[in-house]
Amino acid sequence: MGKKVVITGVPGVGKTTVINQTISELAAEAVEYQNINFGSCMFDVASGQGIVESRDEMRKLEQAKQRELQRSAAQFIAKTEGNVIIDTHCTVKTPGGYLAGLPEWVLKELMPDIVVLVETDEDQILMRRMGDESRVRDAEGYRALCEHQEFNRAMAASYAMLTGCTVKVIINADDLLDRAVEELKDILR
Ligand code: AMP
Numbered sequence: 445m446g447k448k449v450v451i452t453g454v455p456g457v458g459k460t461t462v463i464n465q466t467i468s469e470l471a472a473e474a475v476e477y478q479n480i481n482f483g484s485c486m487f488d489v490a491s492g493q494g495i496v497e498s499r500d501e502m503r504k505l506e507q508a509k510q511r512e513l514q515r516s517a518a519q520f521i522a523k524t525e526g527n528v529i530i531d532t533h534c535t536v537k538t539p540g541g542y543l544a545g546l547p548e549w550v551l552k553e554l555m556p557d558i559v560v561l562v563e564t565d566e567d568q569i570l571m572r573r574m575g576d577e578s579r580v581r582d583a584e585g586y587r588a589l590c591e592h593q594e595f596n597r598a599m600a601a602s603y604a605m606l607t608g609c610t611v612k613v614i615i616n617a618d619d620l621l622d623r624a625v626e627e628l629k630d631i632l633r
């Protein structure tokens with residue numbers, strides 16, 4: 445049986461960077477993980493339907509549509525065998541409030557062994573967002589970002605209650621990417 449690890453964190457915390465470096469370092473030790481981006485699976489369907497042009501438009505779609513896209517992404521990902529990392533969000537900030545990234549029907553499809561929360565100081569995240577021109581990040585202040593990170597922890601706890609998975613917090617601090625990667629490697633080996 446492969447290991448299923450869900451990796452979450454607010455936009456701009458550096459999830460994808462941590463994941464990519466971890467996967468390549470583990471491959472050098474012959475530990476193989478497939479990296480699946482949940483948002484990309486949703487985007488493939490949404491762009492195929494012609495309803496969005498960029499991945500950052502999806503969180504503005506109506507709630508029912510986002511749920512439908514979540515479901516199709518989960519069903520697709522559930523078919524994957526072996527060790528899998530799923531790059532996604534504990535909660536998605538939508539105009540209508542926080543949307544669970546893994547509502548019960550998604551969670552039951554995926555049944556992760558571990559949910560990882562990648563976190564760091566809110567100041568650092570705000571600086572990283574300002575430096576990233578490739579994405580349309582929502583304008584968000586310090587307090588809102590604190591709330592989002594807090595909310596993600598609360599959601600992760602509920603995911604643990606529903607599945608029996610463990611929850612691991614990994615700090616991706618400025619200039620300490622290697623430390624985050626080491627911690628992630630430890631739980632993936
Ligand atoms: P990302 O590239 O990880 O920031 O994801 C891009 C977009 O995909 C997010 O802004 C969300 O709209 C969507 N997305 C990713 N994961 C989920 C999820 N588990 N549930 C709902 N939407 C998601």
Ligand code: MG
Nearest residue numbers: 459460461531
């Ligand atoms: Mg990412």
